Amino acid sequence: MMKSDFWRAFVRNKGAVLGLVILIAIVVLAAFASVFFPGDPWEMATAPFQPPLSEDALLGSDMLGRDIASGIAHGARVSLLIGLTSTAAALAIGVTLGALAGFHGGKVDDAIMRFTELFQTIPNFVLAVVLVAIFTPSLTTIVLAIAIVSWPPLARLARAEFLSLRTREFVQAAITTGQSSTSIILRQILPNSLSPIIVSASLMVATAILLESSLSFLGLGDPNAMSWGYMIGAARTVIRQAWWMSVFPGLAIVLTVLALNLVGEGLNDALNPKLARSRG
Amino acid sequence: MLGFAQLFASRLVKAAAILIAIVVMNFFLVHAAPGDPAMVMAGEAGAADEKFVAQLREQFGLDRPLYEQLGTYVAKVVQGDLGFSYRQQRPVWDILAERLPATLVLTLTAFLLALAAGVALGTLAAIAVGTWADSAITVIALLAYATPIYWIGLMLSLLFSIQLGWLPAFGYETIGAGYTGLAHVADVAVHLILPVITLALFYMASYARLTRASMLEVRGLDFVKTAKAKGLTQSRIVTRHVLRNAILPVITVAGIQAGQLVGGSILIETVFAWPGIGRLAFEAVLQRDYQVLLGIFLVTSIMVILFNILTDILYGLVDPRIQVSQ
Numbered sequence A: 001m002m003k004s005d006f007w008r009a010f011v012r013n014k015g016a017v018l019g020l021v022i023l024i025a026i027v028v029l030a031a032f033a034s035v036f037f038p039g040d041p042w043e044m045a046t047a048p049f050q051p052p053l054s055e056d057a058l059l060g061s062d063m064l065g066r067d068i069a070s071g072i073a074h075g076a077r078v079s080l081l082i083g084l085t086s087t088a089a090a091l092a093i094g095v096t097l098g099a100l101a102g103f104h105g106g107k108v109d110d111a112i113m114r115f116t117e118l119f120q121t122i123p124n125f126v127l128a129v130v131l132v133a134i135f136t137p138s139l140t141t142i143v144l145a146i147a148i149v150s151w152p153p154l155a156r157l158a159r160a161e162f163l164s165l166r167t168r169e170f171v172q173a174a175i176t177t178g179q180s181s182t183s184i185i186l187r188q189i190l191p192n193s194l195s196p197i198i199v200s201a202s203l204m205v206a207t208a209i210l211l212e213s214s215l216s217f218l219g220l221g222d223p224n225a226m227s228w229g230y231m232i233g234a235a236r237t238v239i240r241q242a243w244w245m246s247v248f249p250g251l252a253i254v255l256t257v258l259a260l261n262l263v264g265e266g267l268n269d270a271l272n273p274k275l276a277r278s279r280g
Numbered sequence B: 001m002l003g004f005a006q007l008f009a010s011r012l013v014k015a016a017a018i019l020i021a022i023v024v025m026n027f028f029l030v031h032a033a034p035g036d037p038a039m040v041m042a043g044e045a046g047a048a049d050e051k052f053v054a055q056l057r058e059q060f061g062l063d064r065p066l067y068e069q070l071g072t073y074v075a076k077v078v079q080g081d082l083g084f085s086y087r088q089q090r091p092v093w094d095i096l097a098e099r100l101p102a103t104l105v106l107t108l109t110a111f112l113l114a115l116a117a118g119v120a121l122g123t124l125a126a127i128a129v130g131t132w133a134d135s136a137i138t139v140i141a142l143l144a145y146a147t148p149i150y151w152i153g154l155m156l157s158l159l160f161s162i163q164l165g166w167l168p169a170f171g172y173e174t175i176g177a178g179y180t181g182l183a184h185v186a187d188v189a190v191h192l193i194l195p196v197i198t199l200a201l202f203y204m205a206s207y208a209r210l211t212r213a214s215m216l217e218v219r220g221l222d223f224v225k226t227a228k229a230k231g232l233t234q235s236r237i238v239t240r241h242v243l244r245n246a247i248l249p250v251i252t253v254a255g256i257q258a259g260q261l262v263g264g265s266i267l268i269e270t271v272f273a274w275p276g277i278g279r280l281a282f283e284a285v286l287q288r289d290y291q292v293l294l295g296i297f298l299v300t301s302i303m304v305i306l307f308n309i310l311t312d313i314l315y316g317l318v319d320p321r322i323q324v325s326q
Helices: A003-012 A014-031 A068-104 A106-121 A124-134 A139-166 A169-176 A181-192 A194-217 A228-238 A244-271 A273-279 B002-032 B037-045 B050-059 B066-078 B092-127 B132-146 B149-163 B181-219 B222-229 B234-272 B277-287 B290-318 B321-325
Strands: none
Touching: A003 A014, A003 A244, A014 A068, A014 A244, A068 A106, A068 A139, A068 A181, A068 A194, A068 A228, A068 A244, A106 A139, A106 B002, A106 B234, A106 B290, A124 A139, A124 A194, A124 B002, A124 B234, A124 B277, A124 B290, A139 A181, A139 A194, A169 A181, A181 A194, A194 A228, A194 A244, A194 B149, A194 B234, A228 A244, A228 B149, A244 B132, A244 B149, B002 B066, B002 B290, B092 B132, B092 B181, B092 B234, B092 B277, B092 B290, B132 B181, B149 B181, B149 B234, B181 B234, B222 B234, B234 B277, B234 B290, B277 B290
16 A cells, blocks of 8 residues: 555544554653653652642652652653563464464364464453463563463454455465465465554554553562552552542553554554445 | 254353363463472471472372373362462462352443443444434543553542542441341442442443444344334334344453453452452462462353353343354
8 A cells, every 4th residue: 555545544533643643752751761750760759748740740759759750751661662562472472373273274273263262261361460470570471471361362363364365366376386385374465464463463552551550550560660550559558648649650551552542543544444434 | 942052052061171271271370380389388387308398299299290280180170179378278269269259249240230331322322323422432432441440440439439428449348337138238239339330331331332333334234224114113123123133243242351351350359459359369469379369360260151151141142043043
């Protein structure tokens, strides 16, 4: 598809443009967190329990005198980092399994789909909690746990795409000319099934951020990385006296996830124009 | 009814297979958990010399090959023995059984509320498509998608318990009130309101969106035109013809999402100090009580399987064709 067509379809969705603007602002905040808020977000910056709009803490401070605004900026890094890497890992697992199932069909398909179904039945958040708790919380275990519980929908999607594309003429032609399965999967089918996968992946980044925040809310975050969920979890017990400690990090999560979802919908409109029009 | 019974039986077989896979997975997770059980026991006993640990290992079969241990483990689980929590000095199953009813009440109520309210709102949006009511429902759904449920819970309790003082902020019942009979039920119900609404909100939004989309699709099909041509009233067409067909994908998704609902109860019960399995999971995480945590994993998986069977039954009730065609 032409680039300009893509943009025209994307900007037609007002929500998607708004989402993109918010998302860019959050990425900038994350990238320049140490410029805007130099110093460790874990360090005491001012007196504890400072309400918002205080002199040295715009969004207030927490019970240990840490700056909430600084925590939000540094937390944005962790959220985006974990959202992106765990989605990439989930894509690697899900698309590989889905592609194999859809391309080979038959017994391979059966076996892989049973496996996928198993993972869809398991309560995914419980599994993530168990995995992170057992393998001790760190960025790596969190990313892997999120990937392990999030890949099944991607596998199903990839499988459906591969199943339908496999019978198309260009794939049949590639098979007749004697190309290897790997080459057909990677060079012929995958590029043609990318758009729905990209849309799902963009929505999955949002889900991954929510999952990460839930884990760190329960105290299963990386102990060295400031995170939004951790801030809310830690401030939960003092919510009566200090609402701002839980409200602002929560708003940060809502804004980020909302922005990602809006962008995802815009991508959907732009990449699957037929679907978008028929839905309208 | 034979068709439905057959379908039901095949679902049960599938559920059993999934259950066995989960038990095996649980076994390997038990193994991966830090802390050799023999060492833990030795530590509890206050003697950690090599010989004693080796003796314990032999006694509990920890020196046997892995597949043999797996066999013993499966046999134990089948008998309801989920291991022993050394932190609480009680069998895991006893701890779980005590907490199970509270979680079942919470998740089932939330599930049914989400389904009923979601379908109702989605229908409303589909009938009023393009109006402010439709847009409002769409916007609320978008927001509900983006908001972490534990944060919704905190905000609702900030508003309704702390600011307005209408509803209790946490717990299962008023401690020390000593209510009995109906008064007790009413007391628990009041405590249930906030957790249930919080847990149901996300799924309500999700089902509302789905119902709306599905109804808009079904609305244009031929049999609906026929119904209109026959001169049926609008409300009859919507409820008997459109909704009944449009609701099927909603039930399917509800079944798939049951697992998330059960998982979400960990967060909700933590926020509202609801004394169920979810709250227990939070405590187990804090204490690193892996035996309890893995017991929870198994029990919640079984709950999901039961929810799936429940949605299968619902599906059969809504769509009688299943009895014939399957």
